Structure formats: C-alpha cells, structure tokens
Amino acid sequence: xxxxxLKSHELKSLLEKGELKSEEIVSSFLxxxxxxxxxxxxxxxxxxxxxxxxxxxxxxxxxxxxLLSGIPVGIKDNISVKGMxxxxxxxxxxxxIAPYDATVVTKLKExxxxxxxKLNMDExxxxxxxxxxxxFPTKNPHDLDRVPGGSSGGxxxxxxxxxxxxxxxxxxxxSVRQPASFCGIxxxxxxxxxxxxxxxxxFGSTLDQVGTFARDVKDLAxxxxxxxxYDRMDFTTNQRDxxxxxxxxxxxxxxxxxxxxxxxxxxxxxxxxxxxxxxxIEVIKDNGASVDFIDxxxxxxxxAAYYIISSAEASSNLARFDGIRYGKRAEKAKDVIxxxxxxxxxxxxxxxxxxxxxxxYVLSAGYYDAYYSKALKVRKLIQDEYKEIFRNYDAIISxxxxxxxxxxxxxxxxxxxxxxxxxxxxxxxxxxxxxxSIPSGKLNGLPLGLxxxxxxxxxxxxxxxxxxxxxxxxxDMTPGL
Ligand code: GLN
Numbered sequence: 001x002x003x004x005x006l007k008s009h010e011l012k013s014l015l016e017k018g019e020l021k022s023e024e025i026v027s028s029f030l031x032x033x034x035x036x037x038x039x040x041x042x043x044x045x046x047x048x049x050x051x052x053x054x055x056x057x058x059x060x061x062x063x064x065x066x067l068l069s070g071i072p073v074g075i076k077d078n079i080s081v082k083g084m085x086x087x088x089x090x091x092x093x094x095x096x097i098a099p100y101d102a103t104v105v106t107k108l109k110e111x112x113x114x115x116x117x118k119l120n121m122d123e124x125x126x127x128x129x130x131x132x133x134x135x136f137p138t139k140n141p142h143d144l145d146r147v148p149g150g151s152s153g154g155x156x157x158x159x160x161x162x163x164x165x166x167x168x169x170x171x172x173x174x175s176v177r178q179p180a181s182f183c184g185i186x187x188x189x190x191x192x193x194x195x196x197x198x199x200x201x202x203f204g205s206t207l208d209q210v211g212t213f214a215r216d217v218k219d220l221a222x223x224x225x226x227x228x229x230y231d232r233m234d235f236t237t238n239q240r241d242x243x244x245x246x247x248x249x250x251x252x253x254x255x256x257x258x259x260x261x262x263x264x265x266x267x268x269x270x271x272x273x274x275x276x277x278x279x280x281i282e283v284i285k286d287n288g289a290s291v292d293f294i295d296x297x298x299x300x301x302x303x304a305a306y307y308i309i310s311s312a313e314a315s316s317n318l319a320r321f322d323g324i325r326y327g328k329r330a331e332k333a334k335d336v337i338x339x340x341x342x343x344x345x346x347x348x349x350x351x352x353x354x355x356x357x358x359x360x361y362v363l364s365a366g367y368y369d370a371y372y373s374k375a376l377k378v379r380k381l382i383q384d385e386y387k388e389i390f391r392n393y394d395a396i397i398s399x400x401x402x403x404x405x406x407x408x409x410x411x412x413x414x415x416x417x418x419x420x421x422x423x424x425x426x427x428x429x430x431x432x433x434x435x436x437s438i439p440s441g442k443l444n445g446l447p448l449g450l451x452x453x454x455x456x457x458x459x460x461x462x463x464x465x466x467x468x469x470x471x472x473x474x475x476d477m478t479p480g481l
Pocket of ligand 1: 126151170172173175203310
C-alpha cells in the first residue's frame with residue numbers, strides 16, 4: 001500500500017489499531033518527496049534524519065500519543081521550528097536558524113506530530129503565486145506550468161502532491177484559501193485570535209492568522225483543533241474554551257441559512273467559476289439548507305483598504321530586518337545608516353520593497369488621514385456589515401478566487417492583476433471572521449474552490465457545511481503527477 005495516499009485520520013486509526021508504524025508512514029512521505037518534489041518544488045528544507053528519529057520515538061510512546069501522534073506535518077517557512085531555517089522566502093534570512101518553536105509548533109509536537117520540513121512561500125508572505133519566493137517558484141501539482149497560488153504555495157502544493165498529509169500556512173489576505181483553491185485541497189483561515197502567532201514572522205499584525213491545509217475537511221478539523229486556543233505569549237489570542245472541531249464534525253446542515261453576496265459575482269468572475277458556484281447552491285439546498293442572495297455593498301472597498309492597512313503594518317513590522325538584529329549584513333558600509341540602506345536594498349526583493357514604500361507613504365504625516373485613517377474607518381464599516389449579515393445567516397458562500405490557477409509568469413508584470421486574485425478572500429481578514437475553501441469542481445482540468453465564511457469563532461459551523469458539500473460532491477482531486 002502506498003501510505004502517502006492516505007489521509008491523516010486514516011493513518012491515525014491504523015496507528016491506533018497497531019497495524020502501522022509511524023516510521024513506515026514517515027518513510028513513505030520522505031520517499032514521495034524525493035520522487036515528486038524535484039517537479040513541484042514545494043519544500044525549502046526537509047529534515048529526513050530528525051523526522052525518522054521522531055517517528056521512532058512516537059512508535060515507542062504510542063499509548064501516550066496525542067491527536068497527531070506519528071503523523072507528518074509540513075510548516076511554512078515563516079513559522080519558527082527550533083533548529084530549522086526560517087527564511088520567510090527571503091534571501092535576507094538565508095542561514096538564519098530559529099532558536100525556538102512557535103506556539104503552534106510546540107502544540108503540534110505536544111500532540112505527537114512529526115515536523116518534516118519547511119515549505120516555500122512568497123517573500124515575507126507577500127504575493128499570490130509563490131513566484132516572489134527569493135529561491136524558486138513552486139509549481140501547481142495539477143499543471144506544472146501553472147502557479148500553486150500564494151503566499152503559502154509550498155504548503156498547499158505539498159499537500160496536494162501528497163508529499164505530506166497536513167501543513168500549516170499563514171493567511172493575511174487569502175494566503176491559505178487561495179492556494180488551497182488553486183491546488184484542489186481544503187484550507188482554513190480561522191477567526192482572528194483563535195490561533196497563536198507567537199513565533200510567526202509578522203506581516204500585517206491586525207490581519208495575520210496561521211491557517212491549516214489538508215486533503216479533506218476531517219483532516220482540516222483535526223489539524224486546526226491541535227493548534228488552536230489561548231496562548232499567554234500572544235495577547236491577541238482569545239481566552240474562550242477550545243472547541244474540538246474533529247469530534248464535533250458532522251454533515252447535518254438541515255435548516256441552516258446560507259447567504260450569497262451579489263457583490264461577489266461582478267466583473268472579473270470567470271464564467272466557469274460562476275457556473276460552478278450556481279451548482280454549489282443546488283448542492284447546499286439538496287442538503288436541506290436554504291440559500292438567499294444578499295448585498296454586501298462594501299465589498300468593492302475591501303481590496304483598497306487591505307492593501308493600505310497590510311502595507312502600513314508591514315512597513316513597521318519589517319523595520320526589524322536591518323542587517324544588525326536580523327538578516328544578512330551588507331559588506332563595505334561607510335556608517336550605520338549606510339549599513340541599513342545597503343542591507344535592506346540588497347536583502348529585500350521588489351515586491352517587499354513596493355509594500356514598504358506604499359506602507360511608509362500611507363503612514364507619513366501628510367497622507368495618514370487621507371489613506372491610513374480612512375482605511376481603518378472602512379474596516380470598521382465592513383466589520384459592521386458582516387456582523388449584520390450574521391445576525392440572520394449561518395454562513396456566506398462565494399467562489400474562493402475569480403479564476404482557476406494562472407500560468408507561471410502571467411501576472412508578475414501586472415501587479416494589479418496579481419492583487420485582484422485576493423478580491424474574495426481579503427474581506428474575511430478585514431472582518432476578522434473565519435473562512436474555509438474546499439474543492440468544488442474543475443474547469444479545464446484545473447481545480448476550483450468554494451469559500452464558506454462564518455461568524456466569529458464559528459469554525460465548527462463552516463466546517464460542517466464544508467463537510468456536507470464535500471461528502472455530496474465526492475470529488476477526486478488527485479493530481480496526475
Ligand atoms: N496575496 C495577498 C498579499 O499579497 C495575501 C497575502 C497573505 O495572505 N499573506 O498581500
């Protein structure tokens with residue numbers, strides 16, 4: 001049996017029955033990485049020896065194993081794993097080794113997971129295609145001429161290519177859901193405050209969340225449950241009781257009220273994606289839920305507000321990368337200012353520089369009110385708009401992206417076209433609500449995704465709807481690698 005083909009809940013039950021060893025599982029995935037990663041380029045670093053050693057330990061300690069005991073997980077390269085590199089997809093951070101574990105990694109280890117390695121990403125999580133990685137672009141396992149999405153493209157492609165059953169990414173404006181959609185897998189961005197960011201390299205601190213990738217909703221629930229909850233090291237995490245999404249998962253959505261925003265169906269949405277969404281309405285109705293068309297009038301302002309707020313916060317967060325405290329130090333600098341200038345000019349790629357310039361501009365004295373403060377007011381209005389909808393509805397659905405995966409190189413010259421990829425995903429980060437993307441079909445052989453957005457901390461509600469749709473569709477999203 002090719003073990004890499006199994007989902008983690010399947011592996012988990014075989015492990016628990018004693019029919020399988022973690023060592024066999026980890027070996028199977030390491031072999032798969034060797035076989036397909038030269039084509040997909042999802043991993044930046046694979047820790048073969050440690051993974052096998054930890055698998056052995058998990059096998060010896062099976063009775064005390066946690067939720068993910070003996071199951072391999074891959075980690076985006078902006079989430080610290082002690083002793084592994086944490087490049088953030090940047091040359092600036094080449095050679096940096098994380099001296100501690102991010103809280104999500106500590107939790108994974110406590111649950112017995114085996115960390116296989118670090119996954120490729122757009123530099124500092126800025127991008128929608130993984131082409132802005134300073135190392136190499138990751139390829140979409142469904143079509144190697146196409147992008148896997150981004151910025152967590154390595155995390156999505158590795159799971160889709162069955163190089164690892166589960167992975168973590170980060171989602172500031174769509175970086176989990178958009179690549180999940182492009183790669184034909186499931187991806188969840190939890191409610192702001194549900195998962196700790198301690199040890200995660202900050203991009204836009206009021207938007208960032210760690211998100212989860214898996215090949216089905218059950219696995220997504222398992223992984224999300226393992227890492228969520230209050231953390232005293234991140235004061236933005238919420239103190240409410242942890243929900244066991246895995247045990248709570250069910251597909252009974254009879255009587256649920258689902259909304260679909262007309263404002264998400266405008267210009268830019270491809271005919272194929274529109275038709276697919278209409279099919280999803282029928283699937284949801286067949287499951288006994290109702291679907292109503294509603295207005296979300298502020299949708300048009302989300303993208304502008306997002307690029308102002310996220311760039312402003314990025315320009316501040318990235319100030320620490322100065323060649324002294326963090327990052328490569330430039331040589332032959334005349335003085336300390338010259339050292340900052342040279343290190344940052346040499347270390348950052350073009351997209352990161354663009355965001356820093358944009359962010360510094362909107363925060364500058366003369367433009368603060370015109371841009372930054374206005375964007376914050378728009379954010380408040382958007383949040384109110386979503387709260388109002390969730391008074392009457394259990395969830396909102398939309399396509400995850402306007403089109404399926406585009407070709408490598410297609411959007412790198414046209415920055416606005418690249419930014420437009422996030423049109424349906426950024427409102428979720430602005431509002432701070434949870435959303436999941438699941439595969440909803442294919443267009444010309446390429447995966448399409450359905451986005452299901454829910455009320456604050458109602459991860460269980462959206463996962464149940466996702467589960468119902470997934471079980472009804474019963475799609476085969478195996479890539480032909
Ligand atoms: N693609 C968006 C951007 O470039 C989102 C990035 C993210 O979620 N990290 O900002």
